[in-house]
Amino acid sequence: MNNHYFQTAKPLNQQLQQLMHRMHAHAPKIARVSYAKYNRDRDTLVTYADSEFQLWSELHHEKRLSKLDQLKRSAAMGVPRIIDDLAYLTHCDRLAFLRHKGYRSSAAIPCFQNHRFSGFVFLNAYEPNVFDSKSLLSLAPYIEMLQFAVESHSQVVKTIVEFADRLRTGSTVYCRDSYYHGRRMRAYTKVIAEYVAEHRNLDDEQVEAIAAFAQIHDIGKTQLPESLMYDTKPFGSQELMSARSHIDNGIKIMDEIVSSVGNPSHPSITLLNQIMRFQYEYLDGSGYPYGFRQEEVPLAARIVTVANIFDSMTTHKTYKQACSVTEALLELEKMVQQGKLDALCVDALRYKQEYLKQVIHKYPEPEHWGYEE
Template structure:
C-alpha cells in the first residue's frame, strides 16, 4: 500500500531561516504574535553589557515610531529591571499608569507614545543575563495567563535569535584574539584600551546614528567590531610593533600595511568560520582597512577623503585617537582629557571627522565613567610603560610622528 507523505502544512516560521537582520526577524515575529495576541503593539529588545552594567536598545517592532531609539542606561539605575534580573522572573504591569511621574527617561517615552501595559522577560545565555524582551500594549489589563504562556515562548525564541547573533560575534572576536596570541603579538593596545575605545565608538555612533541611517542594531555592531580595527598588526614584525622610538620611513611603510592585512585576515576568518555571508563583513573590513584615512585625503591606505571614508571607520578613528592620547605610551605620558579634547579640535580640521568629534565631546561625563570602569593595569608595567615613565611630555606634532599607527 502506498504511503502518502505529502504535507501541505505551511512552516509559519520559515521567514526566520532567511538571511535577515535581527530587527527584520523581530518585525516578522511581531506579525506572527499579532495573529494570536492582537493587543501587542510593540516588541522591543535590549542587550546587556555586563562589563559596563549597561542596557542598550537593540531591535524593535511597533505600530508607530520607535519610542526608544539609541537609548541606553545602567541596569542598576533601572530599579524595576534590576529587580527582574535579581529574581530571574518576568514582570507584568497591566496598567502603566502606576509609573506616571517616573523619573527614568525610558518610562517617560513609553508613556508618551501611548503604551498602557507591559510584559518584560529577561534573556539568559548559560545563566548570564543578555538582555530583556518587552511586549507593550496600548490597552490596560489585557495580558491574561494564556497569552503570557504564549509570549513566554516567543520571548525564548527571540532570546535564541539574540544568542545566535552574539555567538557569531564572540566566535569571530575569539578567533582574532587567538590569532594575536599565536603570533606572539603583545602590543599593550589590547585589554582596557579595546574596552574603552569600543564604548567610545558606541557613544559617537549613538549620537550620529539618525543622520547616517544607522539603526540600534548597527550601532551595537560598531561597538562589537571596533576592537578589531588593528587586527592586521599581528602581521607586523615585533621589532617594529614594539619599537619604543620613532619609526624610520621604511618601518612606517611596513606599519601602514596592517590596514590592508587586517581586511584580508577578517575576510579569511569570516570564510573559515562560515560567516562570510554575514551582513557585517563589509563593516568589519571597513573598520580595519580605513580607520587611518584622513578627511583631507592624506591618510592611508587609499587616500580616501571626507564622506568617501565609511562612517564606521570615521567613528572608530576618533575613539582610537582619543584613547591613544589619554593613555600612557612608550613615547609619551598620558594626556588629560581636556588636553586630548583640545587636540581633537585641531585634528577635526584635517584628520578626524568634525561631526564625530563634536558629538563625542558632548559626552564628557560618560567618557569619564568609561575611563573609571576600564582602567589600565598599573601594577604590571611593560618595558614600554617603564620607558614612558621616564619620558618627558611631547608636542602634538611630535606625537603624530612617533605614534606607531
C-alpha cells in the same frame, strides 16, 4: 565546528518587526516588540533591538536592573511582569516615554541562556489590559525565536572577537597594552557611536557591533616584526610603508576568521569590513590606503578613526609624552577644521571628558612600551 547562529539574517530590528506581525495571529493588539540585553558586569539592562526602529533618538537606553524593582523580581523568579495600564504609573522615565508614544499596556518576559538571566522581551499595546498569562503562553514559540535571533547575532560578533583575541594573545608582539588599548578603543567607540546614532541612524545592534570590533581593529599589527613595533623613533618612509602593511594583514586575518566561523551573512560583517579597510582614511582624501573622501568613508570607519587617534594622543610613546584629554580634543578639533575628521564624532568625546579620564585611568599603558616588568 558547531555554529549556533543563523548563517543568514536580516538586521535584528527587521526580524523583530516580522515576528511581531506573526504574533498578531494570537495577539493582534501588539504594537511594539523590543529586546533589552542584560549586562552582568555592570548589572544593566541595555536596549538592543526594537520593532519601531525608526525612532532613532529613543532607542538607546541603559538602566541598572537593581534600580528596577519589578523587573528585578521578574528576572529572579522567571515570571513575566505585566502592566495593565501605564497611565497609573509615573515612577520611571522609560514608562513616561512609553506613555508619550501612546502605549497603555506592557509585558516584560525574562529570557535565560544556559539557565542564566540574559534579558527581557518587551511587548506593548495601545490599549490597556491586553496581556495576561494565557496570552503570553500562546506567544512562547515567538519569544523563543526572538531570543534565538538576538543570541544569534551576539554570538556571531562574540565568536569573531574571541577568535581574534586568541590569535592576538599568541603573537610575539602582544603585551599588556594590546589588551588595554582594545578596552579603551571599545569604550571610546561606544561613546562616539551612541552619540552619533540619532543623527546618522545607527541602531543599538550596530552600536554594539562597532564597539566590539573596534577592540580588534589593529590585529594586522600582530604580523609586524618586533623591531618595527618597538622602534623608539618616528618612522621614516620605508618603516612607514612597512607599518601600513598591517591593514592588508588585518583584512586577510579577519577574512580567515570569518571564513572559519562559516562565513555568516550578517549585517555585522559589513561593519567589520568597513572598519578593517577604511579606518585610516581621512575625509579630505589624505588618508590611506585608498585616499577616499567624504561620504566614501563609511561611518563605522570614521568612528574608529577618531577613537584611535584620541587613544594615540592620550597614551605615552617612547618618542612622545601623552596629551591630556583637553589637549587631545583641541588637536582633534584642528583636524576637523582641516577637513580630516567627522565633526560629530569629535563632539561626542567633548561631552564625555570625565568618563574618558576614567577609562584612561582604568586601562593605563605599560610604563615601558613593549616590555613587562
